[in-house]
Amino acid sequence: MSNKITAENLLGMKSRGEKITSLTAYDASFAHILDEAGIEVVLVGDSLGMVLQGESTTLKVSMDDMVYHTTLVSKSCQRAMLVADMPHLSYTSPEQALINASRLLDEAGAEVVKLEGGEDIAHIVDHLTSNSVPVCGHVGLQPQSVEKYGGFKIQGREQEEADQILKDAQALEESGAMMIVLECIPATLATTITAEINIPTIGIGAGVDCDGQVLVVYDLLGISGRSPRMTKNFLADSGNIRDAVADYVDAVKSGGFPTDEHSY
């Protein structure tokens, strides 16, 4: 019998208050380390545009890039759920989104696709989930909209913005999303969203109360050339990659990461 992590497993973890761990991976070797360490969700993030391709944003990542890296990662995800990002401009209509999502699922081996956006993309998420495509949402700071924000900025500090982010998360749940990433929002807002919706929230720069946490694996290893507030270099203390990942898993599971130092 398969011991693959399912959406139902993650829902059960939320209901029991057990933290979900997630990290990005872009190749088979890293994915193997994460899978062995017990990471529940491996994300092939379009952050690969920044940490692999050396771009300053994720905007140039293509569908072919995502299919290639997801195929590599899928070779090593024996237990972890494999989520792949839909890149910028790959889901501008429901029809286009379905064609591109099926490339990630059928060609590359992803189990879930992740899209950035809230109420504005609810009709697209609805079309995907109605066609049996499992979807993870992504609200708060949406890196594909960085040009609209004028930089990588915390979202939801103003009440009106915070209300919209909550509505976005609710719209995604109503459209059938099975999980939502909350990126760079005040910890208090993430606490409210996590309590208000029934599907798991996975935070990055969103405080300790999310149902789980995700980091870009190169940030966790301190090799991405950047150290935003929400990240922590776990390699600095552990000295090797396997122990750094194990320390991250322990810290997330015990509620020891993130602390206020990594939150807004």
Ligand code: KIV
């Ligand atoms: O692209 C990515 O790596 C992500 C995570 C940071 C959540 O979306």
